[in-house]
Structure formats: structure tokens, C-alpha cells
Amino acid sequence: MFALRGRRNPSLHRPIIEDLEKKIQKIHLRVLFSQGTEMRLLTHNMLSSNIKGVTNGFPLRVEVEKMVEKQVDFNADFLKNMFTKIEWKALFDAAQTMGYTDLPAEAESSMLDSDEFLKKFHHALLELHLEEGALICPETGRRFPVNKGIPNMLLHEDEV
Amino acid sequence: MWYLCVFYHRLLDYRKAEVESLAHLFGVLEDGSALQWKLPQHHHPDSPFHFVYLPSEDVARNIANRSILVKGIYELWGEGSSYEELEEAIRSYPDERKLPYLAAESTFKITVDSFGKVISFQEQNDRIQGLTYIPFKGRVNLKNPEHKFWLIETDDYGSNNGLPPVVQKRIFFGREVGAADRKLLPTYQLKSRTYLGPTAMDAEMAFLMANQALATAGKLVYDPFVGTGSILVAAAHFGAMTMGADIDIRVVRDGRGPDCNVWSNFKQYHLPMPISLLRADNNLTPWRPGLKEVFDAIICDPPYGVRAGGRKSGGRKLLKGVISPYTVPDDKRTDHIPSTAAYSLAECVHDLLDVAAKMLVMGGRLVYFYPVLREDDSTETHFPEHPCFKLIATCEQILSLRYSRVLLTMVKIGPYTEEIAETARLKHLEFKENHLKWLEEGNLHAAVFSSADPQLGDAGDSKSSKDSKPKYRGKYV
Numbered sequence: 001m002f003a004l005r006g007r008r009n010p011s012l013h014r015p016i017i018e019d020l021e022k023k024i025q026k027i028h029l030r031v032l033f034s035q036g037t038e039m040r041l042l043t044h045n046m047l048s049s050n051i052k053g054v055t056n057g058f059p060l061r062v063e064v065e066k067m068v069e070k071q072v073d074f075n076a077d078f079l080k081n082m083f084t085k086i087e088w089k090a091l092f093d094a095a096q097t098m099g100y101t102d103l104p105a106e107a108e109s110s111m112l113d114s115d116e117f118l119k120k121f122h123h124a125l126l127e128l129h130l131e132e133g134a135l136i137c138p139e140t141g142r143r144f145p146v147n148k149g150i151p152n153m154l155l156h157e158d159e160v
Numbered sequence: 161m162w163y164l165c166v167f168y169h170r171l172l173d174y175r176k177a178e179v180e181s182l183a184h185l186f187g188v189l190e191d192g193s194a195l196q197w198k199l200p201q202h203h204h205p206d207s208p209f210h211f212v213y214l215p216s217e218d219v220a221r222n223i224a225n226r227s228i229l230v231k232g233i234y235e236l237w238g239e240g241s242s243y244e245e246l247e248e249a250i251r252s253y254p255d256e257r258k259l260p261y262l263a264a265e266s267t268f269k270i271t272v273d274s275f276g277k278v279i280s281f282q283e284q285n286d287r288i289q290g291l292t293y294i295p296f297k298g299r300v301n302l303k304n305p306e307h308k309f310w311l312i313e314t315d316d317y318g319s320n321n322g323l324p325p326v327v328q329k330r331i332f333f334g335r336e337v338g339a340a341d342r343k344l345l346p347t348y349q350l351k352s353r354t355y356l357g358p359t360a361m362d363a364e365m366a367f368l369m370a371n372q373a374l375a376t377a378g379k380l381v382y383d384p385f386v387g388t389g390s391i392l393v394a395a396a397h398f399g400a401m402t403m404g405a406d407i408d409i410r411v412v413r414d415g416r417g418p419d420c421n422v423w424s425n426f427k428q429y430h431l432p433m434p435i436s437l438l439r440a441d442n443n444l445t446p447w448r449p450g451l452k453e454v455f456d457a458i459i460c461d462p463p464y465g466v467r468a469g470g471r472k473s474g475g476r477k478l479l480k481g482v483i484s485p486y487t488v489p490d491d492k493r494t495d496h497i498p499s500t501a502a503y504s505l506a507e508c509v510h511d512l513l514d515v516a517a518k519m520l521v522m523g524g525r526l527v528y529f530y531p532v533l534r535e536d537d538s539t540e541t542h543f544p545e546h547p548c549f550k551l552i553a554t555c556e557q558i559l560s561l562r563y564s565r566v567l568l569t570m571v572k573i574g575p576y577t578e579e580i581a582e583t584a585r586l587k588h589l590e591f592k593e594n595h596l597k598w599l600e601e602g603n604l605h606a607a608v609f610s611s612a613d614p615q616l617g618d619a620g621d622s623k624s625s626k627d628s629k630p631k632y633r634g635k636y637v
Contacts, residue, residue, distance in 0.1 A: 058449070
């Protein structure tokens with residue numbers, strides 16, 4: 001349609017087309033530069049569904065639409081510190097869903113002496129990023145959307 | 161050893177608190193004792209000159225270099241009320257403390273500084289020339305000296321700088337051990353920050369907050385009202401891992417586009433990205449039930465309803481009782497945008513303390529701003545209390561004639577027990593049931609912005625009492 005109009009009076013409509021082209025370029029840029037860190041499994045391990053009446057809101061099921069892997073600085077002390085706070089089963093399952101299968105099914109603190117284990121733990125906890133998808137309440141099936149890497153944990157009025 | 165600690169003459173309430181926090185960070189005061197301070201004779205507590213006792217020069221250097229408000233920590237070689245007295249003091253300072261810094265192969269620089277008066281360039285030179293009795297053997301290097309010496313004078317400056325006058329002239333001469341890196345401030349200043357909101361935290365204040373919170377490498381810092389991330393940026397600068405939440409999804413998720421959002425604020429300074437940003441309500445946190453003691457510090461500027469009001473989930477009209485409870489139809493659930501209700505300051509602070517009591521590690525710090533109305537001239541301000549916390553610092557910053565904000569630093573000293581959790585749960589319900597009452601009671605906006613007219617009646621008294629007060633503007637600087 002633009003082409004047709006443009007043929008009649010090309011000079012008049014060129015700005016519109018240029019504008020459109022710019023917009024398309026911007027959309028491309030947005031895809032290229034969608035930087036930032038998306039939701040990591042550390043976050044997933046801390047969250048639960050807090051809908052009123054729900055008693056087993058943890059762990060949330062991960063629904064992956066788009067995920068990325070990003071390199072993050074390794075800090076052994078932080079990992080050792082975090083290990084005691086982590087629910088391993090939930091991390092293991094979530095990592096599987098994200099396609100990472102190198103984690104052992106069970107872990108105990110003695111394994112923290114192994115560099116190899118720490119690297120795997122680091123990768124699962126901090127380097128697997130969910131960009132688009134959802135976290136799903138295991139009890140009610142309510143979807144908490146993850147959009148641009150931000151989990152939206154806000155409840156509806158009737159869930160409070 | 162006693163060191164001379166000279167502060168910048170600003171944010172007076174924050175200065176000693178900062179040094180104390182940093183002393184803690186660098187391993188002093190582990191037994192819970194307080195730092196020892198001394199004032200020079202006749203000096204007002206708000207004077208920039210203090211003496212502080214620190215165990216070693218390394219600690220003094222670390223504190224000074226990491227601080228924002230320490231102009232310098234000095235090994236004092238001498239002081240006096242005249243140059244004759246100063247000379248005598250320096251001459252009698254032990255040689256073994258002086259000579260290592262005067263050696264032939266070293267470089268040095270002498271700076272003449274003053275407080276409350278101006279010393280002309282010529283006078284400065286004369287004063288340096290007057291120090292020839294100190295056997296300097298090294299070479300002068302003004303740009304990058306190994307040893308920096310300071311000659312600092314303070315005199316009777318009347319009431320020009322807002323401090324009560326010091327009658328006696330005092331001259332200090334010392335060797336600099338460390339000093340604040342104020343170059344950080346132009347680097348991080350808000351006017352060059354890409355993504356800003358209406359209540360983005362001033363860079364200097366954000367650094368002070370991060371220092372109060374002992375942010376450092378390997379620690380995890382959380383801000384439940386993250387906004388544009390201005391506080392977390394400061395914590396990340398000091399190496400902490402950061403995490404933030406906000407109820408406004410447009411701020412955390414979208415910002416102003418792909419290159420202007422919370423992430424880009426971290427990228428701008430080449431800082432590691434936050435570990436996690438999420439949209440969550442401080443009133444109804446999404447943390448899993450068993451999770452506790454994960455954060456080393458919680459730093460935030462809660463919305464206190466003056467420049468920005470807080471929101472919480474639950475429906476605006478629903479909580480007001482204007483409409484009865486409703487269910488969102490199934491076909492509209494996916495894209496439903498929940499309505500949020502106003503969040504009173506009292507409830508917000510209650511929730512903040514509850515979340516912090518649960519989620520902070522033992523010894524972890526909660527650092528946040530609390531607004532105080534200045535109209536009622538009551539000297540006793542009641543700050544929030546919690547059985548798990550000990551309040552260790554209150555630093556006031558006056559914002560207007562009507563109100564100021566106080567930076568509170570609290571340390572977690574007790575575990576979060578079942579009993580405390582239950583009390584908090586009941587209080588939560590109380591807040592929910594008396595939604596309107598709490599909104600009215602805690603309404604600061606009205607008190608801060610109400611026009612002056614209705615108060616004319618009692619203004620007569622308060623005005624006369626204001627005039628009779630000494631003109632002391634210390635906290636305004």
C-alpha cells in the first residue's frame with residue numbers, strides 16, 4: 001500500500017518509509033542488545049507461589065520459551081556460602097528443565113572442596129538465564145510470567 | 161595509636177558513623193566495642209577536626225581510602241596554637257617516627273590547608289618555608305609524591321560556616337595516611353546516569369549507605385524498592401552482589417528502552433549486573449517459606465509518601481472497601497494487570513523490618529531512610545524498633561523546613577523466632593483490616609506540603625521560639 005502511494009508522489013512519502021525503516025532497525029537493535037542478566041536459577045530457588053491458601057508453592061515449575069547462557073565471574077566463597085541456603089532438588093530439577101544435566105542429583109557440603117563440583121554448581125546457579133517463559137505454581141498451576149528476564153510475582157486482587 | 165581525622169564539612173551526622181562502620185568492615189571492633197574519639201580543645205562536636213584511636217596505620221589507610229567524607233587521616237607530628245608552639249611540638253616528636261618519611265630517595269609534598277579562613281598563595285609559601293626546621297631530604301613531587309604532609313590551620317571564623325565559633329587558633333601538622341576518593345562522585349553523579357527516576361538516590365548518599373551496610377566483595381545486598389537501581393550501583397561498586405525488587409514492573413523490566421534501564425546503569429560503570437531483579441511486593445514477599453538468612457545487607461529508600469508513594473497488592477478499591485471482593489474472570493487472567501493499593505509508611509516499615517529480620521544473616525545490616533517531621537519540636541524521635549535489631553546509627557539530613565530524613569543503620573542481633581513471625585502475621589492482618597486508618601495516620605504528604613496559612617494561628621509561638629534559638633545551621637551543610 002505504501003508502495004502504491006509512493007509511486008504517485010514518491011517525495012511526499014519517503015519520510016514515512018524512512019521512519020518505518022528506522023523503526024525496524026530499532027527492533028533489530030533491541031533483539032541484539034537485550035543485555036542484562038535474566039532470571040537465574042538462584043532466583044528461582046528463592047521464590048515460591050505466595051497465593052493465599054497455597055501451602056506447597058515451592059518449587060515453581062520452570063517453563064522455558066527462551067533461555068541464554070552467560071558467563072559470570074566465579075566466586076568460590078559466595079558459592080560455599082550460598083550452598084547451605086539452596087534447596088538442591090529444586091536446583092537440580094530446574095537445571096534439567098533448562099537443559100543442563102551435569103549436576104549430581106544429590107549434593108552435600110563435603111563436595112564443596114572439589115573445584116569441578118563448584119564449577120558445575122556455579123554454572124547451574126548463576127549462568128543459566130531464563131529470558132522469556134514462566135514460573136508455574138505447583139499447586140494451582142498459576143503462571144507467573146518471566147518477561148525480559150524479570151519474574152512478575154505480583155498477585156491478582158483475588159489471590160491476596 | 162591516635163590519628164588526626166579531618167572530615168569534609170558536610171553531612172555532619174554521617175561522618176563518624178561512616179568511619180565506625182568502616183572500622184568494623186576492616187576488622188576493628190570485633191568485640192562489639194565502640195571507636196574512641198577525642199575532640200581538640202574547645203572544638204564543637206560538629207567540627208571537622210577529630211582524633212580517633214585506630215590499631216594500625218593499615219586500618220587507618222583502609223578506612224580513609226574507602227570513605228566518602230574523610231578528607232584525610234593523618235599521623236599528627238605536632239599541633240599548637242601558634243607557629244612557635246607547633247615547631248616545639250614537631251621537634252619533640254620522636255625522630256624514629258619522622259626520619260623514615262624524610263629520607264633522601266623519597267618524594268614528598270606539603271599542602272597548606274585551612275578551615276574557616278583563606279590563606280593566600282604567598283602566605284602558603286611562607287608557611288611552607290617556615291618549616292625548614294624539619295630535615296626534609298627527599299625531592300619535592302607535586303603530582304605523585306610518596307609522602308604527603310599537611311599543614312592545617314583553623315582560626316576564629318565567627319559564625320560564617322554555621323559552627324559555633326572556636327576561640328582559639330589551632331595549627332596541625334601531620335603526614336597523610338589515607339583520604340577519601342571523592343573522584344568517585346563526579347564519575348557516578350546522577351546527571352550523567354542514563355536511567356533516572358524521580359527518586360534516584362544521590363551518588364554520594366548511595367555510597368554512604370553502602371558503607372553503612374558494609375557492602376564488599378562476596379556479600380549479597382538486597383534492595384526491596386530498587387527503582388532505577390541507584391543504591392545497588394553503589395553497593396556493586398564496592399564489589400557486592402546485588403539483588404533488587406520493585407512493585408512497578410515498568411521500572412524494573414522496561415526502563416526507557418533497551419539502552420536505558422536498570423541493567424544499563426550497571427553497564428555504564430562496567431559493574432557486574434545484579435544477580436536478580438524481580439517484580440515483587442514488599443507487603444507480600446514471594447520468598448519460599450523455609451528461606452532465611454540469605455542477605456548480608458538490605459539497603460533501601462522506602463517510599464514514604466512525600467515524593468513517591470508506596471503501593472501494595474490487593475486492589476485499590478477493594479482495600480478501601482468501596483467494592484466487595486471479586487474474582488478475575490478466567491479468560492482475562494493471563495494479561496490481567498492487578499490494581500494496587502496505597503501503602504502507608506507505618507506498614508511499609510513494619511514489613512521491611514519483618515522481611516529483614518527473617519532474610520538477613522546474623523550480624524547483617526539493615527540500612528534505610530526514615531522521614532521525620534521537624535515541626536513538632538520534640539527532641540525525642542521514636543525510630544522503629546524490632547526485637548531482632550539493634551539501632552547503631554542515626555544520621556539526619558534536613559530536606560526542608562518541614563521534614564528531614566534520617567538514615568538508620570540496624571544490626572541483626574537476634575534470630576527470627578516463630579513467636580516474632582506470629583506477631584508480624586497478626587500485625588499484617590491488622591494493617592489490612594484498618595487500611596484507611598493507617599493511610600490517614602501516616603500521611604506525611606499532607607504535613608510536608610500543606611499550605612502555611614492554616615498554621616498561622618500557632619505560627620506565632622513557634623516563630624518566636626525559632627528566633628530565640630541560636631543560629632546554628634550545622635545539619636544543613
